[in-house]
Amino acid sequence: xxxxxxxxxxxxxxxxxxxxxxxxxxxxxxxxxxxxxxxxxxxxxxxxxxxxxxxxxxxxxxxxxxxxxxxxxxxxxxxxxxxxxxxxxxxxxxxxxxxxxxxxxxxxxxxxxxxxxxxxxxxxxxxxxxxxxxxxxxxxxxxxxxxxxxxxxxxxxxxxxxxxxxxxxxxxxxxxxxxxxxxxxxxxxxxxxxxxxxxxxxxxxxxxxxxxxxxxxxxxxxxxxxxxxxxxxxxxxxxxxxxxxxxxxxxxxxxxxxxxxxxxxxxxxxxxxxxxxxxxxxxxxxxxxxxxxxxxxxxxxxxxxxxxxxxxxxxxxxxx
Amino acid sequence: xxxxxxxxxxxxxxxxxxxxxxxxxxxxxxxxxxxxxxxxxxxxxxxxxxxxxxxxxxxxxxxxxxxxxxxxxxxxxxxxxxxxxxxxxxxxxxxxxxxxxxxxxxxxxxxxxxxxxxxxxxxxxxxxxxxxxxxxxxxxxxxxxxxxxxxxxxxxxxxxxxxxxxxxxxxxxxxxxxxxxxxxxxxxxxxxxxxxxxxxxxxxxxxxxxxxxxxxxxxxxxxxxxxxxxxxxxxxxxxxxxxxxx
Numbered sequence: 001x002x003x004x005x006x007x008x009x010x011x012x013x014x015x016x017x018x019x020x021x022x023x024x025x026x027x028x029x030x031x032x033x034x035x036x037x038x039x040x041x042x043x044x045x046x047x048x049x050x051x052x053x054x055x056x057x058x059x060x061x062x063x064x065x066x067x068x069x070x071x072x073x074x075x076x077x078x079x080x081x082x083x084x085x086x087x088x089x090x091x092x093x094x095x096x097x098x099x100x101x102x103x104x105x106x107x108x109x110x111x112x113x114x115x116x117x118x119x120x121x122x123x124x125x126x127x128x129x130x131x132x133x134x135x136x137x138x139x140x141x142x143x144x145x146x147x148x149x150x151x152x153x154x155x156x157x158x159x160x161x162x163x164x165x166x167x168x169x170x171x172x173x174x175x176x177x178x179x180x181x182x183x184x185x186x187x188x189x190x191x192x193x194x195x196x197x198x199x200x201x202x203x204x205x206x207x208x209x210x211x212x213x214x215x216x217x218x219x220x221x222x223x224x225x226x227x228x229x230x231x232x233x234x235x236x237x238x239x240x241x242x243x244x245x246x247x248x249x250x251x252x253x254x255x256x257x258x259x260x261x262x263x264x265x266x267x268x269x270x271x272x273x274x275x276x277x278x279x280x281x282x283x284x285x286x287x288x289x290x291x292x293x294x295x296x297x298x299x300x301x302x303x304x305x306x307x308x309x310x311x312x313x314x315x316x317x318x319x320x
Numbered sequence: 321x322x323x324x325x326x327x328x329x330x331x332x333x334x335x336x337x338x339x340x341x342x343x344x345x346x347x348x349x350x351x352x353x354x355x356x357x358x359x360x361x362x363x364x365x366x367x368x369x370x371x372x373x374x375x376x377x378x379x380x381x382x383x384x385x386x387x388x389x390x391x392x393x394x395x396x397x398x399x400x401x402x403x404x405x406x407x408x409x410x411x412x413x414x415x416x417x418x419x420x421x422x423x424x425x426x427x428x429x430x431x432x433x434x435x436x437x438x439x440x441x442x443x444x445x446x447x448x449x450x451x452x453x454x455x456x457x458x459x460x461x462x463x464x465x466x467x468x469x470x471x472x473x474x475x476x477x478x479x480x481x482x483x484x485x486x487x488x489x490x491x492x493x494x495x496x497x498x499x500x501x502x503x504x505x506x507x508x509x510x511x512x513x514x515x516x517x518x519x520x521x522x523x524x525x526x527x528x529x530x531x532x533x534x535x536x537x538x539x540x541x542x543x544x545x546x547x548x549x550x551x552x553x554x555x556x557x558x559x560x561x562x563x564x565x566x
Binding site: 175176178179180181182183184186187189190191193194195196197198199200201202205208254 | 368370389390391394395399400402406407408409410411415416418419420422423424427428429430431432433434435436438475476478479
């Protein structure tokens, strides 16, 4: 992470934020700790989606399916087996990545809206399984009181656990996006045909991108269970996929940190406006209209343009 | 080095390429000419695998590459530019070329090494040789049309090709830009020993630069030979020079 100039500055900003987040729980009410943890989980989901949407240019329209697979795998393993927590924790993301491989394998053969349609239908199949298979998944009730290990029972401990996993995942995703793999993924987003002509196996590259993104979605799913101790079919429902997509657009889908902003806004809206009215999506709708007219690159896209650095997280500084 | 044997391609009822033939020897600078719609671009797309021919064969270095997919053909040593500017607009000029160098070095799937330390020297050399080094940090999408076309060539060079295919490298350029680009093409052929196949509208350009010219008309090859030979060919005068050379 040690890089010249503005990157070093962003590194210190991130480090400072992390320190503040580490010392917050004792001084703020428990409820806010919970909200923050919830924002981390949602952010991780949104960022994993943005890897393939913002950086990969893929129409990943049913990302929540993989979030749900991660959560259900973790929940099922903890409830139905006596496997140690660590195994379940790793199995969640791996199951999500496998689902990503399976669905992605078909989807990368198509482009754009066809890709999106196929993914929505295949993802909905997963939802249908979770929704209907009562004996295993508890059907539309889901599963509650999932026995997460005792050291995660207190909400403060869960907060720290989620914060640490979230930070590690963020760092990994950052490294991946800055690697030749991530760079090539962005090149494919910009121009798949040209990429093919420089010798890149575009489909395989996209598929690997999907597997990585769905893996992190699985991690987010596991963290959701750590926080909420429950799973339910809504986790795999397409409406959630749409919400996550909006988070990316809202925050700025060509920026790395944008989806976190988007997730924070959505979670806060749902929580705080949701207290007064169940129609909090009305406010979201108005926000979106403003977004489309005034900030087409999202909030972070706007900010980084104002700060003079280009909205593309790129290789500008490569030669310096 | 490259041999296209009697190749056919139709789109619906329209025969875009019907029996084209082409030979490119190592180190040669070969031009394909022909009126609009003669099938030049389609022929290039057939060679580099963007399209698959209905019939016929493409042989590169004595190996049949007809059915290979685009990225594999590229790895055999054929790189190309496109007729319409075809760059990665949201990436920097440097990144545009770097992507192709990384692909050439088989590093595209490397996951945890920072890309900004990799392939820097090679990329700089290429940008230097085409004269874009000053603009290395600009976004490709913000370049002028002429510079984007040159960047296209630079991207192709990143693959260290043996055969470089340029689809109308000077399309839409001012006369000054055209001169600079063709000088560049000639220089690349000389200094890097590249074999270059290109198609072009501008007759002066073609007869000045090319060592061998293939003339296409209605998807067929009329003749391929040295510039003088082609100039004298009656069929060519009838089909092409006659009605186009206004």
